[in-house]
Every structure is written in structure tokens, then in C-alpha cells.
Amino acid sequence: GAVVSQHPSWVICKSGTSVKIECRSLDFQATTMFWYRQFPKQSLMLMATSNEGSKATYEQGVEKDKFLINHASLTLSTLTVTSAHPEDSSFYICSGDRAYEQYFGPGTRLTVT
Amino acid sequence: GENVEQHPSTLSVQEGDSAVIKCTYSDSASNYFPWYKQELGKGPQLIIDIRSNVGEKKDQRIAVTLNKTAKHFSLHITETQPEDSAVYFCAASYSSASKIIFGSGTRLSIRP
Numbered sequence: 542g543a544v545v546s547q548h549p550s551w552v553i554c555k556s557g558t559s560v561k562i563e564c565r566s567l568d569f570q571a572t573t574m575f576w577y578r579q580f581p582k583q584s585l586m587l588m589a590t591s592n593e594g595s596k597a598t599y600e601q602g603v604e605k606d607k608f609l610i611n612h613a614s615l616t617l618s619t620l621t622v623t624s625a626h627p628e629d630s631s632f633y634i635c636s637g638d639r640a641y642e643q644y645f646g647p648g649t650r651l652t653v654t
Numbered sequence: 655g656e657n658v659e660q661h662p663s664t665l666s667v668q669e670g671d672s673a674v675i676k677c678t679y680s681d682s683a684s685n686y687f688p689w690y691k692q693e694l695g696k697g698p699q700l701i702i703d704i705r706s707n708v709g710e711k712k713d714q715r716i717a718v719t720l721n722k723t724a725k726h727f728s729l730h731i732t733e734t735q736p737e738d739s740a741v742y743f744c745a746a747s748y749s750s751a752s753k754i755i756f757g758s759g760t761r762l763s764i765r766p
Contacts, residue, residue: 545697575753584743584756585698600753634697643688643754645697 544568545637547646554625554653562620562649564635569644570615571637576608579632579648591618625653656681658746660757668765673731675760677744680725684746687720687727688754692741701742702729731762739764 544567554560564574573592577585589605591597591612599605607629609621618637622629630653636645657680667673679687685706690698704711704718704727711718717730731738744757 547697584758587753587755590753636697641686642700642703644700645690648695648697650695 543639543642543644545571545635545644545646547633547635547649549649550647551650552652554651556626556653557624559621559623560625560651562622562633562635562651564618564620564637564646566616566637566639566644569637569639571618571639572615573638574612574618575636575638575643576610576618576620577634577636579634581632585634588620622651625651627653629653656684656746656755658744658755658757660744660760662760663758664761664763666763666765667734669734669736671734673729673734673738673762675729675742675744675762676726677728677746677757678724678726679746679755681746681748682722682725683748686747687718688745688747689716689718689729690743690745690756692743692759694740698743734764736764736766738762 546565548563576588579585588603589597589599591610593612593615597610612618632648634648636643660677688703691701692698702716704720715732720727742760745754747754
């Protein structure tokens with residue numbers, strides 16, 4: 542149990558376009574979901590915390606107008622990277638909270654050309 | 655805010671030997687300390703966690719110890735196997751439902 546999926550697993554987009562990444566908790570309900578980004582050979586950096594039905598809380602330095610997060614239901618959160626630029630290329634990972642433990646998705650690799 | 659330091663950054667051990675990874679944290683209010691294993695191109699996988707009311711926890715070949723006074727916690731892997739090769743992250747949090755602060759990671763390699 543406690544499976545989190547992400548879609549797509551990888552995406553390539555052109556600079557200036559927007560990309561949406563979905564995060565789903567498949568067998569549990571996640572009141573809270575988290576979004577991270579990870580650069581090669583680096584640790585995970587928390588971008589934002591989202592609670593179902595309310596606005597996301599962004600970490601310092603993360604542009605909320607660029608990284609739009611929607612947590613519409615207890616099993617789905619989405620991250621939209623708007624007007625993507627090459628520096629947004631990264632590995633994006635979500636997690637969901639269940640029974641006081643966080644479970645992570647497999648990640649989405651975004652490449653902006 | 656919380657800061658988690660992790661050492662070493664890389665670790666190579668002979669198959670069958672033990673591996674130890676150490677972490678320190680700064681916020682005495684932290685009370686939840688998970689460890690994650692991340693394989694290349696995948697998301698982190700929770701392998702073991704410990705809460706502040708416990709000093710040690712073991713699950714088969716994996717054990718974690720916590721010293722709240724010193725703000726240290728460690729991961730111990732015994733009888734290492736090739737499939738243990740991965741990047742391991744320690745983390746600290748006030749609770750699992752709140753944000754988790756990750757250490758910098760340890761790349762563990764198991765030599766055959």
C-alpha cells in the first residue's frame with residue numbers, strides 16, 4: 542500500500558510553454574501533498590506544501606506564479622510550470638502524507654529546450 | 655529553520671560488510687527522522703524511520719539510532735548486498751505531516 546504515481550514520467554517542452562505534472566495517491570487519501578525539485582547529484586529541495594481545498598504554501602524563493610499548485614482532491618495534486626525556461630529543467634517529485642509517513646512518487650523529469 | 659547535515663557524501667564498502675551513515679540536525683523541536691533510499695531516476699523510498707521517543711529501531715539488516723541530546727542520528731546497514739547500492743538521504747521533521755528537511759545524501763557503493 543501507500544503508492545504515489547506521477548504523470549508524465551518525463552517531458553520535453555519548448556521554452557515559453559507551460560507543463561502540467563500530476564501527482565496521485567493511488568491507494569490512500571492524502572490531506573497534505575508536497576512538491577520537491579532535485580537537480581543532478583543533489584538533495585531534494587521542498588518547493589511547496591499543498592493541502593486539499595486550500596492554497597499551497599510556498600517555500601522562500603519559489604515563485605508561486607511560476608509554479609502553480611492545485612490540490613483539488615484528496616488523491617490528486619498538480620504542479621504547472623508556467624512559461625518554462627531551460628533553468629526549470631529538473632527532476633520534480635511529489636509526496637503524500639499517510640498515517641504520519643510520507644510516500645514519494647517516482648518523479649517527473651522535465652527538460653526545457 | 656531546521657538544518658540537516660549528512661556524512662559521508664560517498665561510501666564504498668565490501669559486500670557483506672557494514673555501512674554507517676551519520677546525520678545531525680539543528681532544531682531540537684524535530685521529532686521525526688526518516689531515512690530514504692533513492693535509486694537512479696526514481697523517487698525516494700522510505701526504508702526506516704524513528705521518532706524522538708525511541709532511541710533505536712531495527713528492521714532486519716537496517717537499524718537506526720537516535721541521540722536527542724547530541725542531535726545525532728545514524729543509519730546502520732549490516733551484511734551489505736549489491737542491491738543496497740543507492741543514494742541514501744536522512745531527514746528531519748517536526749512531524750511527518752509537516753515539511754521534511756533532507757540531508758545532502760550519501761552515495762553508497764557495494765563492492766563485490
